[in-house]
Amino acid sequence: MSKQLLQPPRGTRDFYPEDLRHRTWLFDHFHAVARSFGFEEVDAPVLEHEELFTRKAGEEIVDQLYHFELHERRFALRGEITPSIARMVAARAGGLRLPLRWYSIPQCWRYERMTRGRRREHYQWNMDIWGEPGVSAEAELLAAIFALFDRLDLARGDVRIGLNSRALLEETLRGGVLNDRPDAFPALCVAIDKLEKIGPDAVMELLTDPQGAIALTTAHAKQVVDWLQLRDLEDAAGELAPDSRALADLRGLFELLDAYGLADRVEFDASIVRGLAYYTGIVFEAYDTQRKLRAICGGGRYDHLLETLGGPPMPAVGFGFGDAVIGELLSDRGLQPECPRRTDAVVFAFAATERPSAVRVATALREQGHCVELVLGDTKLKRALADADRAGAQRFYLVGPDERARGVVAVRDLESGEQSEEPLPS
Amino acid sequence: MSKQLLQPPRGTRDFYPEDLRHRTWLFDHFHAVARSFGFEEVDAPVLEHEELFTRKAGEEIVDQLYHFELHERRFALRGEITPSIARMVAARAGGLRLPLRWYSIPQCWRYERMTRGRRREHYQWNMDIWGEPGVSAEAELLAAIFALFDRLDLARGDVRIGLNSRALLEETLRGGVLNDRPDAFPALCVAIDKLEKIGPDAVMELLTDPQGAIALTTAHAKQVVDWLQLRDLEDAAGELAPDSRALADLRGLFELLDAYGLADRVEFDASIVRGLAYYTGIVFEAYDTQRKLRAICGGGRYDHLLETLGGPPMPAVGFGFGDAVIGELLSDRGLQPECPRRTDAVVFAFAATERPSAVRVATALREQGHCVELVLGDTKLKRALADADRAGAQRFYLVGPDERARGVVAVRDLESGEQSEEPLPS
Numbered sequence A, B: 001m002s003k004q005l006l007q008p009p010r011g012t013r014d015f016y017p018e019d020l021r022h023r024t025w026l027f028d029h030f031h032a033v034a035r036s037f038g039f040e041e042v043d044a045p046v047l048e049h050e051e052l053f054t055r056k057a058g059e060e061i062v063d064q065l066y067h068f069e070l071h072e073r074r075f076a077l078r079g080e081i082t083p084s085i086a087r088m089v090a091a092r093a094g095g096l097r098l099p100l101r102w103y104s105i106p107q108c109w110r111y112e113r114m115t116r117g118r119r120r121e122h123y124q125w126n127m128d129i130w131g132e133p134g135v136s137a138e139a140e141l142l143a144a145i146f147a148l149f150d151r152l153d154l155a156r157g158d159v160r161i162g163l164n165s166r167a168l169l170e171e172t173l174r175g176g177v178l179n180d181r182p183d184a185f186p187a188l189c190v191a192i193d194k195l196e197k198i199g200p201d202a203v204m205e206l207l208t209d210p211q212g213a214i215a216l217t218t219a220h221a222k223q224v225v226d227w228l229q230l231r232d233l234e235d236a237a238g239e240l241a242p243d244s245r246a247l248a249d250l251r252g253l254f255e256l257l258d259a260y261g262l263a264d265r266v267e268f269d270a271s272i273v274r275g276l277a278y279y280t281g282i283v284f285e286a287y288d289t290q291r292k293l294r295a296i297c298g299g300g301r302y303d304h305l306l307e308t309l310g311g312p313p314m315p316a317v318g319f320g321f322g323d324a325v326i327g328e329l330l331s332d333r334g335l336q337p338e339c340p341r342r343t344d345a346v347v348f349a350f351a352a353t354e355r356p357s358a359v360r361v362a363t364a365l366r367e368q369g370h371c372v373e374l375v376l377g378d379t380k381l382k383r384a385l386a387d388a389d390r391a392g393a394q395r396f397y398l399v400g401p402d403e404r405a406r407g408v409v410a411v412r413d414l415e416s417g418e419q420s421e422e423p424l425p426s
Helices: A017-036 A082-092 A136-151 A166-174 A182-192 A195-208 A218-227 A233-237 A245-259 A323-332 A352-367 A381-390 A401-406 B017-036 B082-092 B136-151 B166-174 B182-192 B195-208 B218-227 B233-237 B245-259 B323-332 B352-367 B381-390 B401-406
Strands: A047-049 A066-070 A073-077 A100-104 A107-109 A121-130 A159-165 A266-268 A282-288 A297-301 A316-322 A343-349 A372-374 A393-399 A408-413 A419-423 B047-049 B066-070 B073-077 B100-104 B107-109 B121-130 B159-165 B266-268 B282-288 B297-301 B316-322 B343-349 B372-374 B393-399 B408-413 B419-423
Touching (some): A017 A323, A066 B066, A082 A100, A121 A323, A136 A159, A136 B352, A159 A166, A166 A218, A166 A245, A195 A218, A233 A245, A245 A266, A282 A316, A316 A323, A352 A393, A352 B136, A381 A393, A393 A401, B017 B323, B047 B082, B121 B136, B136 B282, B136 B316, B166 B182, B166 B245, B182 B195, B195 B218, B245 B282, B343 B381, B352 B372, B352 B401, B381 B393
Parallel strands (some): B159 B266
Antiparallel strands (some): A066 A073, A100 A121, A107 A121, A393 A408, A408 A419, B047 B073, B066 B073, B297 B316
């Protein structure tokens, strides 16, 4: 087998013990925050029918699916879990008590040319609320994201959330730009989302491409790009009808965030639209304040997704929070923990004749709830002690011929160096 | 979207909250046992290069891979994780302190025609010891399996482990049956493994097929099938050289198991060979004593796998323990736990004007470490109380106009019915 095959597929990760301890540390925080907000964990297969993901808005996430045909069916590895969760909600709609508060930590896949160190798989913490139309749902999700940042010891000023509403944008465009083609709106948002990556000129090109799904006039496209510069909700308000529902929602959300003590950590930003076609209302993303990294997480309201899958109408809002960018940020800030290995005890038999006694010692300790490494081979004492140290062991149990004859096991506390003896279990 | 697409792909599972709680309950036991034996968790991608799995012994697990081509590379969803773990060991061989004690709980995939309720994915608890040639490693693994059974409250007599050694079989065949074709041995084991499923006549056919990889004479095949009937190690000993290494290993293992208090729960069974081509030595499987179900788990020694992947020689032994059969057994025995939903508190605002106060109550409780469901919409009190009951909530916090005016929140203990008041957090 070639050297290359000793590596995982390009862009994917192996988790050696030290990697897995870090992953578990992060996931434990995801779990803890989700539970503290009353969310229940769910999961779905990493493999789905490709049709579940098929949307027509030029989304990166759909264009980059790992997909294949097997026995005349087309499958794909999920690029995100929301369509699977929507499928699960639709399958039991009517039997589920709303609102649902569901979370998951799925591994998600995308096949793209490898650039800028982006990987082909990541884990994504997802939290979704189904069945609640009001912004109280958005507020809970934003509060959960900040609760995570606080648990990870990120300084209050290190991370912010930018907030916008696609409904707000749609309202401003409804009268003119998109008057005759409301169906082009999702594709328009997907194009706008590329602003930071490709710049305003390239976005103008996408919006005005006469062969494209959007095909705006240059004047209309300019109007859209200008709107994206707004950073003050009251400036936007000036261009909207006084009874704007989208504006009322955003104002209501900021009021609620004040009760959460979060109003100063969230800011209006008209350029945030997110890259998923199915968002319909409020959208948001979290980023490091210095703007050195990509968005840490993103989400929004998607009130029509269930219907497009054949389910009943049901409002929904959620976010996805990958393990990649937060990992980079924690490393930059020196906040990645050490996560050393820990073992309660190592049990060592001096020779083969003492092995049955050592087995009894290990078994008794395990039955008492301890984590015990039993030295398996004919290892020298010195090496066994060094291994115990690497394993982060607290105590070292030794059975030699003398101990066995006296019916005891020698115990060394590896921190204090203190020695004692305990009776051998029968 | 069609009704069918509201379901996960055929043979795969969605995990709704109650399903996931059961999964977590079982996985927590897997984790606890592995840790108590000093094992470290690892993981690898569910997607691997297909070549990692390619072996030529007629194995079901290789024939049933989910595999596909993408951009001129062939990939497969893992059918088992051992080749991935072997790849990881080989990639760092030399830098790893032996023996390694590694475990994982990967989801594994197989594509087969659906029969007898077998699914196309399952989770498999894997424990492997790398770098220890002696049976002390096998003994630890068998003890871990029984530790799990005991944790799950299975009665001591409900489950047993059958034990054999491929080396023992190979020794008996070396002089005659396989004299000139030792390479046929893995395929021979894979064929023998089908004994219980297809019966001795069909196995005879596989062994004697002149076009097959094994192509024994009828007399030799008969000799093999007869050997499989042995259930007493001393009967087998009579047909082996007195200095048989395989025999000494099995006897040594039974002696060690006695020290673990497990000798009476393990029995020699010459028909157990397991269906994976790479096993070389001791093999074992656990089953319900009534033999109503398929094997609960299986494993064995595979001392040559690392070399076949291009790594250095390294002895290894491990087992895989799926989540399917143990689930059936626990259900049969009435040992599946209830796993109800639990929440510490539900917080309810009487009307929109009280919502900011309710938010403050929920936030304060969460900061104290409680799991709190905040009622989000304009819900009637009666319905909110019923929902709190379903959520398994212990306490119900209510803020109405009167409470808000007095700066308090009403607290009802949902178990005792006791009512009290607490000051509203500022």
